[in-house]
Amino acid sequence: MISLLQEEYLIILLNIFNSLLDADLFPPSWHHSLVFLIPKGPPGKYRPIFLTSCLLKILEKLILTRLNWWIESLELLPPFQFGFRKRRSCLGILSTEIYNGFITRQSIACFFMDIQGAFDNVVPSILGCFPIHA
Numbered sequence: 001m002i003s004l005l006q007e008e009y010l011i012i013l014l015n016i017f018n019s020l021l022d023a024d025l026f027p028p029s030w031h032h033s034l035v036f037l038i039p040k041g042p043p044g045k046y047r048p049i050f051l052t053s054c055l056l057k058i059l060e061k062l063i064l065t066r067l068n069w070w071i072e073s074l075e076l077l078p079p080f081q082f083g084f085r086k087r088r089s090c091l092g093i094l095s096t097e098i099y100n101g102f103i104t105r106q107s108i109a110c111f112f113m114d115i116q117g118a119f120d121n122v123v124p125s126i127l128g129c130f131p132i133h134a
Contacts, residue, residue, distance in 0.1 A: 002054060017059050030056045 020026060030053055037046035071077060082088040101108035
């Protein structure tokens with residue numbers, strides 16, 4: 001329903017969101033969400049699903065869009081980081097390398113590894129995080 005609003009109402013909604021952000025205010029109902037645990041593979045493993053307000057989801061998307069623009073415009077991430085970034089693809093680089101190797105008659109070697117439960121078992125300190133300087 002919100003996506004079907006006329007532009008004038010969307011502008012009003014945007015102004016409300018901007019006012020909330022400027023004032024550091026959020027409606028009390030946005031501080032809570034319904035959490036459902038969905039079974040994830042082996043017994044005892046669950047994935048939480050949070051049900052929140054539709055307006056809060058729109059605000060989250062607005063904030064994400066603004067943060068992505070800020071991070072990309074200031075080039076705060078290293079160029080070789082591809083995860084969760086628009087217009088960047090490991091598969092695109094791989095296919096380009098394969099194509100270039102084919103054209104230049106060079107061999108291309110790839111190593112693919114699938115680690116079971118990698119996300120659940122990763123130790124963040126070994127990922128080589130890069131500090132962001134503002």
